[in-house]
Amino acid sequence: MPELPEVETVRRGLAPVLVGSRIAGLDARRPDLRFPLPERFGERLIGQDIIRLERRAKYLIATLSSGEDLVMHLGMTGRFTVVQDGFVDRPGEYIHETGPNPTHDHVVLHLSNGTQVIYNDPRRFGFMVMMPHAEQPEHALFRKLGAEPLGAELTDTYLTRRALGKKVNLKAFLMDQHVVAGLGNIYVSEALFQSGLSPDRLAGTLADRRGGPTRKAGKLVDAIKDVLERAIEAGGSTLRDYRSADGTKGTFQERFSVYDRAGTACVTPRCGGVIRRAVHAGRATFYCPRCQR
Structure with missing residues (x-):
């Protein structure tokens, strides 16, 4: 899709x-x-x-x-x-x-x-x-949608407020369309890697003891926006049913850091980790157990 x-x-x-x-x-x-x-x-x-x-x-x-x-x-x-x-x-x-x-x-x-x-x-x-x-x-299609990920409404404060007290993992939290609208499986994995956060980390840990955003929350918001903007610039990703009209492929899948790379070496210099595949809320997740905590 x-x-x-x-x-x-x-x-x-x-x-x-x-x-x-x-x-x-x-x-x-x-x-x-x-x-x-x-x-x-x-x-x-x-x-x-x-x-x-x-x-x-x-x-x-x-x-x-x-x-x-x-x-x-x-x-x-x-x-x-x-x-x-x-x-x-x-x-x-x-x-x-x-x-x-x-x-x-x-x-x-x-x-x-x-x-x-x-x-x-x-x-x-x-x-x-x-x-x-x-x-x-x-309208029923729109009224419960969360923040637009490339819009000004997605901030570390917004994300932290929505995550406060949540015991669900970060992967499932970010896939919830009531939290962030339109953010899909591929780009959640990529954004979590770029921000250095484990998909298994509890969403509530984005907040500090006073309920404000941690530095990690800010890094995650920046990573979401950056990954999406780079993907748009590259023309998206070509997976399964999609390829380009002239026979070439959309290029962002060639830049994946973790998605669909299970068993390969982490791209982070001197990391030495190996990308793993897990399942969160029925969807495949790819991450580096050394880089992402």
Whole structure:
């Protein structure tokens, strides 16, 4: 499943195409994806200008001139293709390993300048919903989401306040979308390594005796932001169903310090440790038992 950096890469690729454009037509080639498509889907989209394209956690949000938001989730294999002036582009460069099969082109937006934006999803775990923009923060998809990891709200004070008294381990704590929104398995492992914190450490230890943030809490916040920003710069990670449109891979997986490196030497100079694999809350965790305490 694409994680936050992959979704942000897709957003940055789609924004120049969608923002400021008008939707002139819609082809909904099936009634549902993971969930049924919105009622009166075409009626609510056609004729609307796209004002903004934002990301919240792993959701793409297109704000329309009607005052509604079109919220899109890529699921496991969802991707967009842009057909513009005879050229084909796949923003984010992520496509299924078997190639884009037109059979799975489920939703097509026709823009007023002739551009087509095609949503393809072989496994149909993605979805699209619509809601009034003013109601978005309180919608069931969003109201319980935690801080945006690349936003100003994720600070050592915020993280410590949420961790105070918690006896859950750090890996499970950071994977909780109610705490940090959109932070996925790969990047939690990488951020914990970069901050030198064991995935087994209790979340409550981020706070000092007075309940304030420790130095380790600050290092963890900095590591989360740095790992995500570097992953976005690299175009995300290519795992399982995702590879680049031109046949090359997203490059961040080539820079993993611990993820999927069990049994190999730690990259920290003079450490001498060997990367281990463990399972936390049903997800694989990779860490160095010497570097991470």
